[in-house]
Amino acid sequence: MDNTALFQLSYGLYVVTTKGKGRINGQIANTVxxxxxxxxxxxxxLNKNNLTNELVKDSGILSVQVLERDVPFDVISRFGFQSGxxxxxxxxxxxxxxxxxxPILVDGIAAQIxxxxxxxxxxxxxxxxxxxMTDAIRNDKTPLTYAQxxxxxxxxxxxxxxxxxxxxxxPTAPADGTNGKRYQCMICGHIYDEAKEGVPFADLPEDxxxxxxxxxxxxxxxxx
Amino acid sequence: MDNTALFQLSYGLYVVTTKGKGRINGQIANTVxxxxxxxxxxxxxLNKNNLTNELVKDSGILSVQVLERDVPFDVISRFGFQSGxxxxxxxxxxxxxxxxxxPILVDGIAAQIxxxxxxxxxxxxxxxxxxxMTDAIRNDKTPLTYAQxxxxxxxxxxxxxxxxxxxxxxPTAPADGTNGKRYQCMICGHIYDEAKEGVPFADLPEDxxxxxxxxxxxxxxxxx
Numbered sequence: 037m038d039n040t041a042l043f044q045l046s047y048g049l050y051v052v053t054t055k056g057k058g059r060i061n062g063q064i065a066n067t068v069x070x071x072x073x074x075x076x077x078x079x080x081x082l083n084k085n086n087l088t089n090e091l092v093k094d095s096g097i098l099s100v101q102v103l104e105r106d107v108p109f110d111v112i113s114r115f116g117f118q119s120g121x122x123x124x125x126x127x128x129x130x131x132x133x134x135x136x137x138x139p140i141l142v143d144g145i146a147a148q149i150x151x152x153x154x155x156x157x158x159x160x161x162x163x164x165x166x167x168x169m170t171d172a173i174r175n176d177k178t179p180l181t182y183a184q185x186x187x188x189x190x191x192x193x194x195x196x197x198x199x200x201x202x203x204x205x206x207p208t209a210p211a212d213g214t215n216g217k218r219y220q221c222m223i224c225g226h227i228y229d230e231a232k233e234g235v236p237f238a239d240l241p242e243d244x245x246x247x248x249x250x251x252x253x254x255x256x257x258x259x260x
Numbered sequence: 261m262d263n264t265a266l267f268q269l270s271y272g273l274y275v276v277t278t279k280g281k282g283r284i285n286g287q288i289a290n291t292v293x294x295x296x297x298x299x300x301x302x303x304x305x306l307n308k309n310n311l312t313n314e315l316v317k318d319s320g321i322l323s324v325q326v327l328e329r330d331v332p333f334d335v336i337s338r339f340g341f342q343s344g345x346x347x348x349x350x351x352x353x354x355x356x357x358x359x360x361x362x363p364i365l366v367d368g369i370a371a372q373i374x375x376x377x378x379x380x381x382x383x384x385x386x387x388x389x390x391x392x393m394t395d396a397i398r399n400d401k402t403p404l405t406y407a408q409x410x411x412x413x414x415x416x417x418x419x420x421x422x423x424x425x426x427x428x429x430x431p432t433a434p435a436d437g438t439n440g441k442r443y444q445c446m447i448c449g450h451i452y453d454e455a456k457e458g459v460p461f462a463d464l465p466e467d468x469x470x471x472x473x474x475x476x477x478x479x480x481x482x483x484x
Contacts, residue, residue, distance in 0.1 A: 041396035042294055044326040044371035044403045046272030067293050070266055071305045072384030073475045079303060079388065081295045102268040147268035157381065159390060160296030164303065166383060172265035179268045181405065251297045 047182035051101045051115050051145075052080060055137040056091030062125055062139060063088040064116030066182045068100050071166070078151060080165045083250045087120040089163055092153060098167065099138040100149040104177035105184065107144035109193030112185065117247050134171065146177035161250065190227075219256040221246045228256060271406035275325045275339050275369075276304060279361040280315030286349055286363060287312040288340030290406045292324050295390070302375060304389045307474050311344040313387055316377060322391065323362040324373040328401035329408065331368035333417030336409065341471050358395065370401035385474070414451075443480040445470045452480060 053062035067081030080098065082089040092098050103111070114125055130142040134150050151167035184196055191198075219228040219237045226246050230236055237256070244253050277286035291305030304322065306313040316322050327335070338349055354366040358374050375391035408420055415422075443452045443461045450470050454460055461480070468477050 037393070037396050038398045039300065039393075039396060041326075041371040041373050041398040042300070042393075044272075044398060045292060045294060046270060046403055046405045047293065048268075048270030067295060069269060069271065069291050069293055069303075069305070071291060071303075071388050072386050073479070074385045076263065076266070077383050079293075079295075079305075079383075081293070081303075102265075147265040149265050155381075157379075157390070159301050159303075161298045162296050164295050166381070169261070169266075172261050172263060174262045174265040174268060179270055181270045181407075183405075255297070 049103045049112070049180045049182050049185045051103060051111070051141060052082065052088060052092075052098055053101065053139045054088055054091045054095055054098045055133075055139070056093075056095035056097075059091070060126060060133075060137070060139045061088050061091055061120035062115050063120070064112060067162070067164075076169045077154075078149065078167045078169065080151070080167055081159070081162045082165065083162050084158075085245075085250055092165060093156065093163070095136075096153040097136040097138060098151050098153065098165065099134055099136075099140060100147075100151065101141050101145045102147040102149070103180045104144055104146040104175070105180045106195050107180060109188060111141070111144050112193075136170075146175050146179040148173045148175075218259040220259050221251060221256050227259065273327045273336070273404045273406055273409045275327060275335070275365060276306065276312060276316075276322055277325065277363045278312055278315045278319055278322045279357075279363070280317075280319035280321075283315070284350060284357075284361070284363045285312050285315055285344035286325075286339050287344070288336060289324075291386070291388075300393045301378075302373065302391045302393065304375070304391055305383070305386045306389065307386050308382075309469075309474055316389060317380065317387070319360075320377040321360040321362060322375050322377065322389065323358055323360070323364060324371075324375065325365050325369045326371040326373070327404045328368055328370040328399070329404045330419050331404060333412060335365070335368050337417075360394075370399050370403040372397045372399075442483040444483050445475060445480055451483065 047066035050065050050068045051062050052065045063086055065082060069079050071077050071079045080100065082092065126139050131139040132142060134140050140148055149169055150171040152170050153165050154168050155166035157164045188194060188196060215236060216231045217237065228237055240253060242253060245251065271290035274289050274292045275286050276289045287310055289306060293303050295301050295303045304324065350363050355363040356366060358364050364372055373393055374395040376394050377389050378392050379390035381388045412418060412420060439460060440455045441461065452461055464477060466477060469475065
């Protein structure tokens with residue numbers, strides 16, 4: 037069984053925001069899709085370890101914001117590479133609030149789809165929230181796909197079609213005790229680069245998780 | 261509320277096949293996604309009116325085949341624009357069968373993901389099948405996205421980047437009693453072109469459905 041077959045499924049990239057337990061938060065997600073047309077219903081998959089999941093369960097509301105193709109990469113890092121348990125992700129970024137009080141990004145989005153949760157299914161690592169659309173706004177922007185996100189990430193976040201943000205000096209062997217190896221998450225494609233991280237992959241604790249999709253260390257394979 | 265905001269969600273394009281009630285069938289679907297990583301689980305949305313849905317409910321097995329970017333367009337037409345209730349979609353196309361007896365296309369696919377259904381949720385027009393992956397094969401092909409499918413459809417099915425299959429003679433006013441207007445499905449983007457169909461949109465019966473996503477006539481808007 038080749039688990040990398042799952043990489044051939046196509047997704048978009050979204051910021052899912054909510055207001056719950058008296059605070060706001062948001063996270064990156066790729067599992068957002070329409071599951072019924074009459075009535076219009078969406079499925080939204082959120083990792084059970086994430087704060088956003090906890091807040092959505094509390095409030096029953098969320099807003100899906102479709103990231104646009106040229107969204108600044110630090111918007112993705114802000115919402116995807118850190119937890120709202122440690123930082124206020126909305127501290128210094130422009131946002132408005134929708135009728136439910138969910139934060140809505142002012143820039144970088146191709147659509148806003150506000151939802152009311154009408155059901156939730158425990159599907160393993162994630163909860164699949166079944167939602168009814170309560171409001172929707174479409175912007176005249178091209179959506180970013182998950183494949184394009186990976187392409188941009190490989191190029192240091194550069195815009196698609198732009199010259200890659202390559203360092204002027206070619207990388208040399210790391211002087212930090214690592215082997216300079218790279219490991220890729222088989223689920224989301226995230227690269228753990230020892231040379232950048234400064235910690236050999238083998239030394240990461242067993243409960244270490246992919247910072248993007250939160251799977252365990254064993255889901256990584258070395259990039260040859 | 262702008263329902264066209266839903267067009268900004270990204271999908272792939274898949275043939276979902278099954279064996280049930282003593283026969284095989286398959287259909288085009290765009291709602292296939294991974295919903296859990298430990299264990300690996302997928303969500304597959306199938307319209308309740310479709311034969312494939314009925315057969316999957318009977319057998320509890322299905323296979324997702326990821327269409328590749330350059331799949332011949334008639335593979336999409338074969339599985340998407342007609343019903344297995346009227347034709348044998350596998351009558352004259354090369355296929356193998358997997359361990360469960362589901363048909364697997366020999367050509368035009370970027371991955372094959374065999375599944376066992378472990379749950380089903382009635383979500384309105386569609387059933388959302390929750391599946392465990394039982395086998396998977398990845399081919400060295402680029403997957404077709406739903407957006408690319410629409411691009412190809414607009415160009416008469418031509419490959420991406422190829423010259424559009426435009427008629428040599430510019431179209432003139434239709435001589436068939438229609439107004440030559442075009443109507444687009446707000447859900448899947450399908451175009452009903454009066455000039456091609458020969459029947460004015462207004463004359464279609466009220467129970468007429470989008471041939472792609474099966475929504476009702478009222479979900480179409482005129483293309484200006």
